[in-house]
Amino acid sequence: MSLQLVVGQSTNPAAAASTAADKPTLSSLFCRQSIERIAPGSAVFWEGDAAKNIFEVVEGTLRAYRILNDGRRVILGFVRAGDLLGVSLRGHYLYTVEAITPVEVRRLPKHRFDSLSEREPHLNEQLFSKLCDEMAAAQDQMVLLSRRSAEEKLAGFFLLMARGQVQKRGMIIELPMTRLDIADYLGMTIETVSRTITKLAGCGVIATVGRHSIALLTMNALVALAGGELENPSFQEAYRRRHAMA
Amino acid sequence: MSLQLVVGQSTNPAAAASTAADKPTLSSLFCRQSIERIAPGSAVFWEGDAAKNIFEVVEGTLRAYRILNDGRRVILGFVRAGDLLGVSLRGHYLYTVEAITPVEVRRLPKHRFDSLSEREPHLNEQLFSKLCDEMAAAQDQMVLLSRRSAEEKLAGFFLLMARGQVQKRGMIIELPMTRLDIADYLGMTIETVSRTITKLAGCGVIATVGRHSIALLTMNALVALAGGELENPSFQEAYRRRHAMA
DNA sequence: CGCTACTTTGAAATTTTTCAAAGCTTGTGG
DNA sequence: CCACAAGCTTTGAAAAATTTCAAAGTAGCG
Known part of the structure; x- marks a missing residue:
């Protein structure tokens, strides 16, 4: 079994701080690689392919997915500009990655990264x-998938997509993926996704702006719908209350 | 945001191979630490605690979970003997870990591991x-959670729990967790879990053996129910067929 | 302009959840 | 050693939600 990565921009201040002036950084490594363009619907690599390259996404959005034996597709994540892609300790990719929009990536052969990181421990860091x-993102997705109602899932999804942007009332978020992509990501049917979006728009919580973006109107309602993840010191208490334990 | 780990035994041959004779290995580090016992229901650490230690589970089973604002609990994973626990690059634990059965762990202060791993790159490796x-396990759970029907989820769960054991007809797997734990892990209600287990037992696919173990009777049926993950080269085709794309 | 692919909507069928209550197990105290 | 309490599990029935099947509506592209 191999390590598979869809790594987001580090939201980690320490990572940025450790980027010393002269030493090669992750991004400086990729900067020297030429840009490859990938058309919508084309794959960067396939599940099962030998994992020989690491990619940095320069532009565009992709989907990472697996197809199950019964033909169903499970989308494990969406990959955006700034994300790394396809890091694997060895072996084969665990999922297919396909462009949703026109995409630009830089490719770095894995062996090259390996030999560099041996001499430069901070690269590994x-x-x-x-x-x-x-890992945090993967866990957040588990939490999202654990939600029972369609509204909660969609609300959580919109907030996830809004991450990294200034969150203000009326902000518009891009949804380059199709409804089917969203459905396969959240584990529901395309019809339920569509109906739920319609319903949320009807409530005035969001507003659709064309097919591929929505405006977040009432953030409070959205956060409330999403169940407001953790951050509550009295969580244990709340849980006990709910299940009438002691 | 910090890295959180619940790391399973490496199923990775290369990892074992790289365990050179004299150099300290991960497990040799822990071997020198004294064993701490944790009673069922007690926590090893809490979500939000400063992440100062890494633990190795020597014996027993634990649950890793988050509590959402609305009081719901999401179990992110079960942790078993041989797993590492609480590795975090810095900052705070992202979830609570609680013993299900009587548990034995060895504790290693994080700073100790950090200073060691600086001198010993292979530790990091x-x-x-x-x-x-x-990461692979996290993705597998996403796939599990994406499943729509209760039967599929349970079937997948049983197969997951059977991992690492010889899979033969009639094999008995231990389920030390409660039905509520399973429900919170699979994102369903305790009643649905119970009903589904009853139904699977009725079909002769499994048989319950007391409260905390079940026998897997017809592996084929179980795998079929679980949707049989990937491994199918014609996946793309199957998917296209299903959605009538070209 | 007319495909083609994607999205929305409708209605029935199915599944899951919810609320309620009864049945088991286990451990403790009499 | 039995009885009881507490916690966990199972079962039932009604309510609610999602899925399924079907068809109509839209948007973008050649």
Whole structure:
């Protein structure tokens, strides 16, 4: 089994701080690689391919997915500009990554990264730090998928997509993926996704802006719908109350 | 945001191979630490605690979970003997870990690991390799959670719990967790879990053996129910067929 | 302009959740 | 050693939500 990464921009201040002036950084490594363009619908690599390259996404959005035996598709995540892609300790990619929009990536052969990181331990550190964010993101998705109602899932999804942008009332977020992509990401049917978006728009919580963006109107309602993740010191108490334990 | 790990035993041959004779290994580090016992229901650490230690589970089973604002609990994973626990690059634990059965752990202060791993790059490598398995496990859980029907989820759960054991007809797997734990792990209600187990037992696919173990009777049916993950080269085709794309 | 692919909507069927209550197990105290 | 309490599990029935099947509506592209 191999390590698979879809690593987001490090939201980690320490990672940025450790970027010493002269030493090669993760991004400086990629900067020297030429840009490859990938058309919408084309794959960067396939599940099962030998994992020989690491990619940095320069532009565009992609989907990472697996297809199950029964033909269903499970989208494990969306990959955006600034994300790393396809890091794997060895072996094969665990999922297919496909462009949703026109995409630009830089490719770095894995063996090259490996030999460099041997001499430059801080490169590994940076990668580790990215992994940090990645594990956190994976866990957040589990929480999202654990939600029972369609409204909660969609609300959580919109907030996830709004991450990294200034969150203000009326902010518009881009949704380059199709409704089917969203459905396969959240584990629901395309019809339920569509109906739920319609419903949320009807409530005035969001407003659709064309097919591929929505405006977040009432953030409070959205956060409330999403169940407001953790951050509550009295969580244990609340849980006990709910299940009438003691 | 910090890295959080619940790392399984490496199923990775290379990791074992790189365990050179004289150099300290991950497990040799922990071996020198004294064993701490944790009673069922007690926490090893809490979500939000400063992440000062890494733990190795020697014995028993634990649950890693978050509590949402609305009081719901989401179980992010079950932790078993041989797993590492609480690795975090810095900052705070992202979830609470609580013993289900009587548990034994060894504690290693994080700063100790950090200073050691600076001198011993291969320690980092081992950790990285563990991360490998962890990311794969996280993705597998996403796939599990994406499933729509209760039967699929349970079937997938049983197969997950059977991992690492010889899979033969009639094999018995231990389920030390409660039905509520399973429900919170799979994102369903305790009643649905109970009903589904009853139904699967009625079909002869499994048989309950007391409260905390079940026998897997017809593996084929179980795998079929679980949707049989990937491994199918014609996946793309199957998917296209399903959605009538070209 | 007319495909083609994507999205929305409708209605029935199915599944899951919810609310309620009864059945088991286990451990403790009499 | 039995009885009881507490916690966990199972079962039932109604309510609610999602899925499924079907069809109509839209948007973008050649």
